[in-house]
Amino acid sequence: MPRNLALVTDGMHYGWPSPTLPQILNNTDSPLSITNDEGALMAVMPLLGAVIGAVAASFIVDYFGRKKTIMYTAVPFFLAWNMIAFATSAKYLYIARLIAGIADGVSFTAVPMYIGEIADPKVRGFLGSSCSVSWILGFLIINLLGSYLSIKLTAIVSSSLCIIAFFTFMFMPESPYYLLMKNQTEEARISLRKFRGNVNVTEEMERIKASIQSTSKARGKFTDLFTIPSNRKALIIVGGLRGFQQFSGTTAITFYAQEIFKLAGSDVSPKEASIIYFAVMFVMTIVSSVIVDKAGRKPLLIISITGSVLALFIEGTYFYIKDVKNADITAFEWVPVAGLIMFVILFSLGMQSIPICLLGELFPTSVKAYALCLADVYYSFVATIASKFLQVMKDNYGIHMAFYGFTICSILGLIFIIFVVPETKGKNLEEIQRFLRGEPVHADVELQAMKPKTDDEVNQNVD
Incomplete structure (x- = not known):
């Protein structure tokens, strides 16, 4: 849909290193040849730009409006793709991806806000989850394009989506809330x-x-996020979830997907394996968005991260046996591909999208804009560290150490979810705030909210 095309384009920029890094790493025949350290910096550059974009969005979204803010993110996205298409050295790639990151920070602040303000309450949760679905669709598209087209042609084709996003969103109404x-x-x-x-x-x-x-x-201040106990508790919950989400390795793995599959030495080509990986992620994120309101947030999170622990441990053990023990594992070359597919299935079931969903549920309106801005900055910070961790471990100690590190972090995340994260299924925003303040949430209130309405009650609510 038009409102989410900005996030599709954003996902394409984030996923671009996966098919591209294998083409330019240490390629002495190309002017775009870069080292492993330069590749790591290029991969995380959008995360650095997102910090600038998120801070800027907290000001401009109320000045220019949600519609114009989202619509004009197509301009820096378009500029970034064209800089990539005609880049003659690595520094142009750095600048292009920094610009894309700035647009990302704006998009991931404005789009969720716009959706929350235009959506009917009955479908708000589903539409909110569509942010993750759209973003991952971008990963899948860029891996399809980048695996079979040149870097230049991939960027030119990708830039056309920015034009489509700009002109289709032009016909979307502005948020009635903003008006x-x-x-x-x-x-x-x-x-x-x-x-x-x-x-x-x-x-x-x-x-x-x-x-x-x-x-x-009751307009809040930025400091209210830290000084008011209920907001501080919400920050701990969201910050913990987003941190453990990233230190499970999800963003780092997407940056280096084809490199990881290449190291695995499987019969499945890195290109095909990465396309399968992102296709499965896309489908499972859709499944999660459909069932989250029925299954509940916390059960899905527990199942998701428990399965991720197992998949990451299998992945690390395969590379340990292959690279450290130098054992003949020809008969098990299917394991790394199967392990990452298992990881993406289970991770996408809950840990991929639910932390973003909770971000919109746990904060009151008075500080929600500040919370969204801070969350995007924090996400960029932890995702950068996790991505750098994978690259350093891979280059200096072996990629198995990266997977074992992600496994340990995921175990800690499971403990955090069990003991800290609340279940918000069936609770309205007022009940969630009462819980965060430590006040009793009366069961009869929840039962009354869930009770089927009579025909007379339904008729009274019809305009």
Whole structure:
């Protein structure tokens, strides 16, 4: 859908090193030849740019509006692809990926905010999960393109998606929430009717107005994230989940997918294996977004990270036997591909998208913009460290040490999820905030919310 094309393009930039690094690492015949250390820096450059973009987005999204902010991210994405297409040295790649990272920081602040403000409450959770689905679709597309096209042609084809994203989003309505913040009442009514199918939206308009007035009176400060105990608890939960998510190796593995499959020496080619890897990730993230409201957040997280521990341990043990023990494992060359496919299936079931989902559930409206900004900066920081960890371990100690390190971190993540992460299934935002404040969440409130409505109650709620 148009609103998520920015995240598809973003995912393509993040996934670009997977098919490209094998082509340019230590390739002395190419002007784009780079060393392993330069490749590691190039891979994580978007994470550094995302810090700048996230901070900028916290200011411009309320000034220019959600629609324009999202629409104009297509410009730096387009510029970055063209710099890659015509790059004559590694420094142009660094600059291009830094620019793409800045656009990423803006996109991952503005798009979730836009979706949250336009979505009907009945489908908000599903639409929120579509952010991860769109991002991973970008990984899959770039691995398909980059595996069979030249670097230049891949970048040119990819840049065309930026043009499509710009012109299709031009016809999307602005967020009615933002329009009401700017006192554009009639424009907000028109926008809301487009999203709701031309029904009577008077009641919903009044609810949004009341929410905006309440939020403006209780406008939070950035320091409230740390000084208010309930916000601090939410920060610990989200920060822990995002940290253990990245130190399971997910982003690092996506950067080096083809390199890892090449080291495995499997009969399956690195190109084919990486395409399978990202296709499975895409499908399983869709499955997670469909079942998360029924299965619950915490059970899926526990199943997901437990399975990831097993898959990472298998992967590390294979490379240990192959590289350290120098054993003949010809009969088991299928293990590394199967292990990573197992990892991506189970990781995508919960750990891929649920931490982002909880980010939108655990923070009150008064500090949510600050929380989104801080979360994107924090994500960039921990993902950079995890990616550098994989590269350092691979180059100096063997890739098995990287996988064993990710295994240990995932075990710690499992303990964290069991004892710290709450279940938010079936709870409205007010109940979640009461839980974070340590106040009792009455069971009868939850039961009343889950109780089927009678025909009379349904008719009273119809506009």
